[in-house]
Amino acid sequence: MGRGRGGKSKRKNRDEKKENVWDPSKSQKGTANGGPANSNQLNSKTYWVDIEPRNEIYENYYKTIGICKDDTEWEQFMKFMGRPLPSTFRINTTIGSLQDVVMDQLKEIAEQKVDIEIDGEPITKMVEPIPWYPNQIAWRSSIPKKALRKNPTLAKFQQFLVHHDNQGNLTRQEAVSMIPPLFLDVQSHHHIVDMCAAPGSKTTQILEDLHVKIVHTKEGGQEKEIISIPTGSIIANDVDTNRCYTLAHQCARLGSPGIVISNHEAQNFPLLFDADDKPMFVDRILADVPCSGDGTNRKNPELWKKWTYASGIGLHNLQTKIATRAAQLLKVGGRMVYSTCSMNPVENEAVVAELLNRSQGSMRLVDVSAQYPQLIRAPGMYSWPVIDKEGTFQKFEDVPENKKYKLASSLFCPTPERAQELALQHCMRVYPHFQDTGGFFIAVLEKVADFPNQIGKRCKNTTESTETTESTTTESTTESTTTESNDSETTTTSTTTTTTPPNPNRKIKARDIRNKFFEEPFVLLKDDVKKEMETVVNFYGLKNFPCDNLLSRSDKSQKLYWVTDSVLNIVKNDVVARKLKIINTGLKVFQRHTGLGHMDCPYRVSQDAVGSIEPFMTKRVLSFTHDDLVLLFKVEDPQFNQFPAELAKQLTELEPGCFVIKISGNNRETPSSGMVFSAWRGKTSINLLVPKQEIDSLKGMYGVVDEKKDTTSTTTTATTDAKVESTTTESTTETTTTTEKSE
Numbered sequence: 001m002g003r004g005r006g007g008k009s010k011r012k013n014r015d016e017k018k019e020n021v022w023d024p025s026k027s028q029k030g031t032a033n034g035g036p037a038n039s040n041q042l043n044s045k046t047y048w049v050d051i052e053p054r055n056e057i058y059e060n061y062y063k064t065i066g067i068c069k070d071d072t073e074w075e076q077f078m079k080f081m082g083r084p085l086p087s088t089f090r091i092n093t094t095i096g097s098l099q100d101v102v103m104d105q106l107k108e109i110a111e112q113k114v115d116i117e118i119d120g121e122p123i124t125k126m127v128e129p130i131p132w133y134p135n136q137i138a139w140r141s142s143i144p145k146k147a148l149r150k151n152p153t154l155a156k157f158q159q160f161l162v163h164h165d166n167q168g169n170l171t172r173q174e175a176v177s178m179i180p181p182l183f184l185d186v187q188s189h190h191h192i193v194d195m196c197a198a199p200g201s202k203t204t205q206i207l208e209d210l211h212v213k214i215v216h217t218k219e220g221g222q223e224k225e226i227i228s229i230p231t232g233s234i235i236a237n238d239v240d241t242n243r244c245y246t247l248a249h250q251c252a253r254l255g256s257p258g259i260v261i262s263n264h265e266a267q268n269f270p271l272l273f274d275a276d277d278k279p280m281f282v283d284r285i286l287a288d289v290p291c292s293g294d295g296t297n298r299k300n301p302e303l304w305k306k307w308t309y310a311s312g313i314g315l316h317n318l319q320t321k322i323a324t325r326a327a328q329l330l331k332v333g334g335r336m337v338y339s340t341c342s343m344n345p346v347e348n349e350a351v352v353a354e355l356l357n358r359s360q361g362s363m364r365l366v367d368v369s370a371q372y373p374q375l376i377r378a379p380g381m382y383s384w385p386v387i388d389k390e391g392t393f394q395k396f397e398d399v400p401e402n403k404k405y406k407l408a409s410s411l412f413c414p415t416p417e418r419a420q421e422l423a424l425q426h427c428m429r430v431y432p433h434f435q436d437t438g439g440f441f442i443a444v445l446e447k448v449a450d451f452p453n454q455i456g457k458r459c460k461n462t463t464e465s466t467e468t469t470e471s472t473t474t475e476s477t478t479e480s481t482t483t484e485s486n487d488s489e490t491t492t493t494s495t496t497t498t499t500t501p502p503n504p505n506r507k508i509k510a511r512d513i514r515n516k517f518f519e520e521p522f523v524l525l526k527d528d529v530k531k532e533m534e535t536v537v538n539f540y541g542l543k544n545f546p547c548d549n550l551l552s553r554s555d556k557s558q559k560l561y562w563v564t565d566s567v568l569n570i571v572k573n574d575v576v577a578r579k580l581k582i583i584n585t586g587l588k589v590f591q592r593h594t595g596l597g598h599m600d601c602p603y604r605v606s607q608d609a610v611g612s613i614e615p616f617m618t619k620r621v622l623s624f625t626h627d628d629l630v631l632l633f634k635v636e637d638p639q640f641n642q643f644p645a646e647l648a649k650q651l652t653e654l655e656p657g658c659f660v661i662k663i664s665g666n667n668r669e670t671p672s673s674g675m676v677f678s679a680w681r682g683k684t685s686i687n688l689l690v691p692k693q694e695i696d697s698l699k700g701m702y703g704v705v706d707e708k709k710d711t712t713s714t715t716t717t718a719t720t721d722a723k724v725e726s727t728t729t730e731s732t733t734e735t736t737t738t739t740e741k742s743e
């Protein structure tokens, strides 16, 4: 973590595009070129899509359900639902002293006066902190993105956003989406599962929290310290393989050894066992389940056209299964957050009530009303009718016999007495008009005892388990939102017993091919690689580096991944390591040189992990100034003697091979100071072992004009003996040298 990467470029991803259907370029109105007639008077419609933010069925539904207390509030609700969302983002809390730089710049921008109107309402602030988010880490701006680009006064803010987003210094995330991780109350030793994690905005937020350690001071107080190696871990899971790669990419930007990306159906997520064969129940679990998304209409206006009664009803069963599985995987005393970006009680309180019923008192809703008091929220609902195209039903008993198969009894609200017993008021509802956000639902639950038929009773020294592994009959993908039918679920998904251990020689199975799962398992280092590590430790002068926390992916051990103790514990259990479908884990820290002739050290430091490994290095770290860095950007493979004399001498004396460049200087004056880069010392020249995208992003940021001969080349050239292919592959974030193939 920290300033681990010189520059973090952001790859546009297909999934993001798919999810965010709003395409402002198609919605230009106003002047001939699409801009407003007067850049100070904006009409939000100018910047929004050409979709009327109305849907009669939706409006009737939510009026009947009674989410607003009266007509005046309803008007407010609809007014905000019909507007584009403010832009919101979080500052990355793990970038060390750079956080102060970002904050300074942001405050300077925030102080600038703006004089614009949107829909006739004056906007006086370009950007402001979100009041309920601690320590001014989250910010919002009501100015539409497109207006930022068009208006010269606002352009500086736009540049700030683009630059720091590219550098991984901030994450754009919807304000309400930041709420569930806050209530998860993560600590650095926690073992966490994010069950439906892609595209990963909440995972990255949790991952940042994992790197914060609470230190107890002598005076009895508490301080927060950013740590690069937590003991805990987060497994970020998603059923959609492609979305898992997006997730992996998002998480790689943070460079944490505590991440595991897995690809399972959340409702069948396997219980893991540690190296001693003990079940690894989790400390924290987030079930941010697939939902109708009817709280996101402001972001995805297309949803206005798509909403039907079936949108929520069709997902209730899957949501209940996922919530149940989450509760089963949780440690007694652990915390779970269930959330949706829907306002529909059948996806929210109904699921929570059903989970509490199934838990038979082992789960309870936590009253978090005193936490984050500036966050305006409504309590959970106690009663709601179930409405579908057949009619409106107050109780399951009211449904005609021949229609009962379409509606599960768990969709219906409990009796008022039972709702009170379950304390459904402790659920939280956030509506758009409360603080100009999307709509969201959050429930915080605690496990107080074992779940009925608690999973995890497993015989030691045997692979037999009472734990469910994925049943081939439940391998379906996400349930359709359009189906009206819904099986009434009476049993949990955990009661199936399997006695079939995973195949120890597991390669790729037919089922995996159907699910497009082709990843090789992560394994502990073989003895010969362990032996090689002695050379690596010596070459880089690694002091106290935890070599035992390294994994590889194949026999060739081309790349070595650094993981936290918690991840290591998972992989050490051979059976589990094969059962868990890991797409990626940890931090790629070393990459083998191949085809480079005789090299004293078989591995070079990967740019992905350079910031994390540099503090362990007592050799081969050279201090460069910002000007030296600019020279490296401008000149292809600069010769030693092109640098100042002292640095040229150090380079000459350095043994050939990989080394690390650390930029000196004061953070506030030299923006690149503290950045670290993996580099190669050739015979007479050096070059960066950094992907081209990252270099380009930095060059843009520092206004470096390219003086290199071949600007279209994707590789550095051959006066040095390592060449880095700078294009990233579609499916992974890896870069490969031209002399090596990725594993």
Ligand SMILES: C[S@@+](CC[C@H](N)C(=O)[O-])C[C@H]1O[C@@H](n2cnc3c(N)ncnc32)[C@H](O)[C@@H]1O
Pocket: 177, 195, 196, 197, 198, 199, 200, 201, 202, 203, 237, 238, 239, 240, 243, 264, 265, 266, 267, 288, 289, 290, 291, 318, 477, 478, 479
């Ligand atoms: C609401 S989105 C999650 C958003 C994510 N938590 C974030 O903050 O970026 C729901 C996710 O659930 C995934 N999903 C759908 N069905 C699933 C299942 N049965 N098991 C696991 N993930 C599922 C979808 O692929 C989607 O990525």
